[in-house]
Amino acid sequence: MRETELTASHLIQPLFVTAGAGVREDIPSMPGVQRLSIAELVEEAAGVRAAGIGSVLLFGIPAEKDELGSGAYDEEGIVQMAIRALKESDPGLTVIADTCMCEYTSHGHCGRLRDDGTVDNDSSLELLARTALSQAEAGADAVAPSDMMDGRIAAIRGRLDEEGLTETPGISYSAKYASAFYGPFRDAADSTPAAGDRRGYQMDPANVLEAIRESKLDLDEGADMLMVKPALPYLDVVHRVKEATGAPLAAYHVSGEYSMLKAAAGAGWIDERAAALEALTSIRRAGADAIITYYAKDAANWLDE
Numbered sequence: 674m675r676e677t678e679l680t681a682s683h684l685i686q687p688l689f690v691t692a693g694a695g696v697r698e699d700i701p702s703m704p705g706v707q708r709l710s711i712a713e714l715v716e717e718a719a720g721v722r723a724a725g726i727g728s729v730l731l732f733g734i735p736a737e738k739d740e741l742g743s744g745a746y747d748e749e750g751i752v753q754m755a756i757r758a759l760k761e762s763d764p765g766l767t768v769i770a771d772t773c774m775c776e777y778t779s780h781g782h783c784g785r786l787r788d789d790g791t792v793d794n795d796s797s798l799e800l801l802a803r804t805a806l807s808q809a810e811a812g813a814d815a816v817a818p819s820d821m822m823d824g825r826i827a828a829i830r831g832r833l834d835e836e837g838l839t840e841t842p843g844i845s846y847s848a849k850y851a852s853a854f855y856g857p858f859r860d861a862a863d864s865t866p867a868a869g870d871r872r873g874y875q876m877d878p879a880n881v882l883e884a885i886r887e888s889k890l891d892l893d894e895g896a897d898m899l900m901v902k903p904a905l906p907y908l909d910v911v912h913r914v915k916e917a918t919g920a921p922l923a924a925y926h927v928s929g930e931y932s933m934l935k936a937a938a939g940a941g942w943i944d945e946r947a948a949a950l951e952a953l954t955s956i957r958r959a960g961a962d963a964i965i966t967y968y969a970k971d972a973a974n975w976l977d978e
């Protein structure tokens with residue numbers, strides 16, 4: 674009689690890859706999550722696969738950042754090298770690349786800055802298209818633009834198609850809110866904006882019609898899958914975007930959602946396993962086909978027991 678299923682096949686594990694060798698660096702605000710150098714990443718991915726998870730979402734932390742985020746579209750960039758290593762060691766693993774500038778720019782914004790410090794949407798599109806192309810060329814099975822610039826899905830799709838990468842799908846972060854729940858991630862990726870915030874390009878938490886509008890626009894521009902982010906505080910958005918579009922939909926159970934559970938569990942205030950599985954089941958119930966969550970591997974192991 675159960676209406677909603679939660680299995681390992683619904684879960685996507687985010688992983689952070691960093692420059693260097695032999696690195697397994699804890700992220701204090703995200704207990705249980707580490708920044709890994711490439712060999713350690715490959716090892717971790719094998720554990721994720723052994724738990725029954727088929728897909729990972731990859732974030733890169735480059736050795737150096739600059740104004741134009743050039744590490745994002747460098748053929749020998751950290752994510753490009755990591756994608757090659759992962760696909761070489763396990764061709765059956767689905768590797769999704771996060772397509773964004775903020776981990777690579779010295780100012781921490783998701784696009785190119787004008788002299789006055791505001792983000793220049795349109796000239797950022799070329800950099801994002803180059804980033805997606807270099808990720809797909811390195812072997813990424815899908816690209817997931819998380820920058821929220823207007824028009825980026827069309828720009829990325831156009832560039833991939835031009836270069837013959839017509840089979841590489843695009844997972845659009847179509848409804849990404851300007852959320853306080855990304856705090857721990859920004860520690861992990863060292864991507865807190867040096868000045869200002871992301872409200873110029875991410876969405877107002879008070880809006881839901883806009884989420885539907887943005888999602889439809891992304892479908893028109895060629896997105897293959899949509900996403901709502903964060904997840905738990907936005908379950909109504911997950912539900913309404915699914916109802917309005919019928920498109921394949923992911924929800925991102927973000928760093929702050931994860932860290933709150935970890936903190937409460939660490940203090941002995943909550944049953945971590947029950948609470949985490951309840952949260953993930955609820956995200957599925959709201960209408961998400963896939964869930965990106967730092968709990969993916971643990972949840973898959975728990976579901977198996």
Ligand code: PBG
Pocket residue numbers: 771773775783819820854855856857858859864871926927928929
């Ligand atoms: C990059 C990006 C962010 C997250 C995923 N991709 C951070 C941000 O927009 O500041 C957050 C993920 C999380 O909190 O787990 N644009």
